[in-house]
Amino acid sequence: MNAPHTLPAPPKPGSPEAIADATSFVRFERVRKSYDGIHFVVEDLNLAVRKGEFLTMLGPSGSGKTTSLMMLGGFEEPTFGHIFLGDEPVERLAPEKRNIGFVFQSYALFPHMTVAENVAFPLRYRGIKGTAAADKVAKALGMVHLGHLAARKPCQMSGGQQQRVALARALVFDPTLVLMDEPLGALDKQLREHMQVEIKQLQRMLGITMVYVTHDQSEALTMSDRIAVFNDGRVQQLAAPEMLYEQPANSFVAGFIGENNLMPATVDATEGGIATLTMGDGSRLQAPNPAGVAVGAKARLAIRPERFFIQVGDARGPLNILRGPITDMFYLGDHVRLSVAVGGDKPVVARIPVSQRRPFARGETVTLGCAVTDCRLLEG
Amino acid sequence: MTLALPHAGTAPSVKRAVRRADRPARRAAFLLSLPLLAFLAIAFVVPIAALFTTAVDNPETRSVLPDTLRALAAEPSAAVPGEPVFAELAHDLARAGKARTAALLGKRLNYEIPGMRSIVMAGSRLAAASSQGPWRQKFCDSDPAWGDPALWAAIRRNGARLTPYYMLTAVDLQQTPSGGLAPVAPEQRIFLDILGRTLLVAATVTLLTLFLGYPVAYALTLAPPLLGAIMMLCILLPLWTSLLVRTTAWVVLLQSNGIINDLLIGMGLISKRLQLIFTRFGTVAAMTHIQLPFTILPIASVMRTIPVAQLRAARSLGAPPMSAFWRIYVPQTLPGVMAGCLITFILSLGYYITPALVGGPTDQMVSNFISVYINRDLNWGLASALGVVLLAVTLLIYGLFLRIVGADKLRLG
Numbered sequence: 001m002n003a004p005h006t007l008p009a010p011p012k013p014g015s016p017e018a019i020a021d022a023t024s025f026v027r028f029e030r031v032r033k034s035y036d037g038i039h040f041v042v043e044d045l046n047l048a049v050r051k052g053e054f055l056t057m058l059g060p061s062g063s064g065k066t067t068s069l070m071m072l073g074g075f076e077e078p079t080f081g082h083i084f085l086g087d088e089p090v091e092r093l094a095p096e097k098r099n100i101g102f103v104f105q106s107y108a109l110f111p112h113m114t115v116a117e118n119v120a121f122p123l124r125y126r127g128i129k130g131t132a133a134a135d136k137v138a139k140a141l142g143m144v145h146l147g148h149l150a151a152r153k154p155c156q157m158s159g160g161q162q163q164r165v166a167l168a169r170a171l172v173f174d175p176t177l178v179l180m181d182e183p184l185g186a187l188d189k190q191l192r193e194h195m196q197v198e199i200k201q202l203q204r205m206l207g208i209t210m211v212y213v214t215h216d217q218s219e220a221l222t223m224s225d226r227i228a229v230f231n232d233g234r235v236q237q238l239a240a241p242e243m244l245y246e247q248p249a250n251s252f253v254a255g256f257i258g259e260n261n262l263m264p265a266t267v268d269a270t271e272g273g274i275a276t277l278t279m280g281d282g283s284r285l286q287a288p289n290p291a292g293v294a295v296g297a298k299a300r301l302a303i304r305p306e307r308f309f310i311q312v313g314d315a316r317g318p319l320n321i322l323r324g325p326i327t328d329m330f331y332l333g334d335h336v337r338l339s340v341a342v343g344g345d346k347p348v349v350a351r352i353p354v355s356q357r358r359p360f361a362r363g364e365t366v367t368l369g370c371a372v373t374d375c376r377l378l379e380g
Numbered sequence: 381m382t383l384a385l386p387h388a389g390t391a392p393s394v395k396r397a398v399r400r401a402d403r404p405a406r407r408a409a410f411l412l413s414l415p416l417l418a419f420l421a422i423a424f425v426v427p428i429a430a431l432f433t434t435a436v437d438n439p440e441t442r443s444v445l446p447d448t449l450r451a452l453a454a455e456p457s458a459a460v461p462g463e464p465v466f467a468e469l470a471h472d473l474a475r476a477g478k479a480r481t482a483a484l485l486g487k488r489l490n491y492e493i494p495g496m497r498s499i500v501m502a503g504s505r506l507a508a509a510s511s512q513g514p515w516r517q518k519f520c521d522s523d524p525a526w527g528d529p530a531l532w533a534a535i536r537r538n539g540a541r542l543t544p545y546y547m548l549t550a551v552d553l554q555q556t557p558s559g560g561l562a563p564v565a566p567e568q569r570i571f572l573d574i575l576g577r578t579l580l581v582a583a584t585v586t587l588l589t590l591f592l593g594y595p596v597a598y599a600l601t602l603a604p605p606l607l608g609a610i611m612m613l614c615i616l617l618p619l620w621t622s623l624l625v626r627t628t629a630w631v632v633l634l635q636s637n638g639i640i641n642d643l644l645i646g647m648g649l650i651s652k653r654l655q656l657i658f659t660r661f662g663t664v665a666a667m668t669h670i671q672l673p674f675t676i677l678p679i680a681s682v683m684r685t686i687p688v689a690q691l692r693a694a695r696s697l698g699a700p701p702m703s704a705f706w707r708i709y710v711p712q713t714l715p716g717v718m719a720g721c722l723i724t725f726i727l728s729l730g731y732y733i734t735p736a737l738v739g740g741p742t743d744q745m746v747s748n749f750i751s752v753y754i755n756r757d758l759n760w761g762l763a764s765a766l767g768v769v770l771l772a773v774t775l776l777i778y779g780l781f782l783r784i785v786g787a788d789k790l791r792l793g
Binding site: 095099100104105121126173 | 689
């Protein structure tokens with residue numbers, strides 16, 4: 001089940017991925033970018049965006065996601081490789097000729113113009129004037145519920161309102177593609193969550209292709225059709241949100257998306273897709289082995305904290321059992337968060353729903369159970 | 381989504397409470413700025429007040445001819461007064477001759493009626509030499525001017541504590557004997573011309589610094605940190621050099637046997653040496669050089685605050701590079717442009733040393749004339765009046781400027 005989009009290698013010609021890529025809308029092909037001629041910020045980017053999809057580039061800062069977006073927007077030129085928009089290579093095309101809507105982190109509204117003038121700005125370069133332009137501006141502002149503030153200057157608006165103006169301005173000229181660079185980063189949590197839903201709805205309603213950059217994984221999970229997880233200038237995995245969460249391709253993705261217990265292990269045997277492992281403390285566990293980690297290889301066992309339960313009595317079905325004393329515990333309303341020292345260098349973290357809770361005490365030895373199918377063996 | 385905006389009309393009691401809470405901080409701020417306020421009061425407010433006073437003050441006639449003026453007041457309708465006034469005049473002039481103050485009066489009246497200096501001095505000698513009247517007869521015999529109604533009108537006029545004479549002269553106007561205003565004779569009209577020239581030179585220098593400085597400011601903003609620091613040093617370096625040194629350097633460059641002429645002749649571009657020094661060109665070139673940093677720095681500081689995303693946004697929305705620059709970038713630099721131009725324009729209005737050393741006779745600015753009236757002619761009234769006119773013009777331009785571009789469009793740092 002290793003996701004086929006785990007690049008760097010581009011898809012083989014004739015493979016389903018290659019065909020999907022051929023019908024795709026935006027393609028990065030072997031794109032590399034270096035600013036200083038020594039280090040590559042983007043190592044080897046191969047990525048295909050489908051028409052009408054909401055694709056998020058997610059990764060920690062310095063992972064190359066923003067640089068990739070800037071190259072797509074035309075503000076940076078790839079050092080090597082090609083970027084296709086439709087069938088056309090655009091890596092040398094000036095930004096104003098790409099017809100791409102771009103929403104900047106800082107919004108980049110023009111402070112000397114009113115909201116309406118800001119939104120009308122792209123129209124003048126497309127020969128849309130007079131009432132036709134006014135209609136489009138009104139429609140775009142209506143779409144973001146700001147029709148009544150058209151005469152304001154950007155500085156007279158709240159951050160959320162400015163964000164909407166930037167969105168309206170990027171959409172008003174019916175761009176073929178909309179790019180967003182952490183557009184919600186400056187907003188408070190509540191407003192951010194609200195805007196996530198609103199942007200997603202707009203995208204779905206307009207059927208527009210969006211490429212979105214963020215370092216906030218919950219934002220990525222909420223909004224995206226697919227997520228490209230970036231690290232060290234490479235795409236680590238490109239998949240739908242639930243795939244990323246349930247079937248991470250490697251330890252980085254497993255650790256970056258959601259919380260995960262990553263425990264070092266050695267593969268003893270593998271049979272029928274199920275591997276038998278020896279853990280750091282000598283205990284033996286089982287896990288599915290979709291990545292096909294070879295016998296004897298170093299590996300990591302990934303178990304999500306919420307997949308643990310408190311095992312009472314005998315184990316039934318294929319279960320992994322871990323035992324150890326509670327080193328720390330936090331009551332969090334809907335669940336209790338336990339740190340359990342099960343051997344190995346780090347305690348495992350378990351989230352036990354409050355419905356399962358019985359009074360825990362620090363130092364008490366608990367037995368954690370976890371279905372074998374909820375575990376995942378990863379290379380590394 | 382609804383955003384809760386703060387109420388526009390907050391209850392006054394809350395406002396009072398807020399003000400009260402702020403009071404200690406305001407008081408501390410005031411106390412801290414007290415030394416500066418005191419300094420400003422002494423170094424700025426007092427001299428300007430003195431300037432205004434000197435421009436309209438008229439002490440000479442009142443102090444030299446007190447009794448004459450009193451007697452004159454008793455004959456309000458007489459064009460040429462009678463014997464009693466002449467007797468007091470003789471008395472006043474005799475005393476002034478002894479106190480050596482007659483020359484003051486002579487100089488003051490000479491501004492209004494040419495030749496009055498010698499008339500007053502002769503009158504003073506006459507009064508000292510004779511002890512008996514009839515004074516009217518004696519004065520008129522010694523100089524018929526004493527029988528001229530214009531002379532007595534001038535004395536009457538200058539008996540007042542204040543005089544509009546200097547202020548009027550500073551704008552090429554004069555008082556007619558009947559009390560109205562009239563332009564001075566064409567050959568005496570110089571001050572409006574000087575003022576116009578001052579404004580023209582200041583405006584030329586301002587525009588030149590803007591055209592030369594704007595690209596430099598832009599390059600400064602784009603430059604990588606190290607290069608930017610070196611450029612900034614080059615811009616600031618002239619500011620750390622004395623104005624006199626920089627002006628003298630221009631003398632070296634511009635003079636007939638100077639570097640520029642040598643270079644042009646050496647290159648074979650000219651065969652006859654150009655007159656560069658003591659010209660308007662030299663004045664403007666030197667002033668532009670000196671003023672450049674004042675124009676560049678505010679522009680660069682505003683440019684630095686404009687995020688790179690602004691131009692990128694404009695490009696992504698369809699604007700070609702030049703259009704994006706003109707429509708998005710340049711308007712946002714206007715506060716800096718306005719501030720830089722205002723500083724340079726106002727400083728240029730007051731230039732004195734540079735036009736004096738590099739400019740020709742027709743390039744001297746208001747300040748040069750103020751200096752001449754203070755140092756050479758000892759006519760402090762007229763010097764003050766010219767100062768007041770310059771100050772008024774400066775304030776007027778500043779006010780107009782704020783009115784046109786708006787105070788919010790001005791960012792000085």
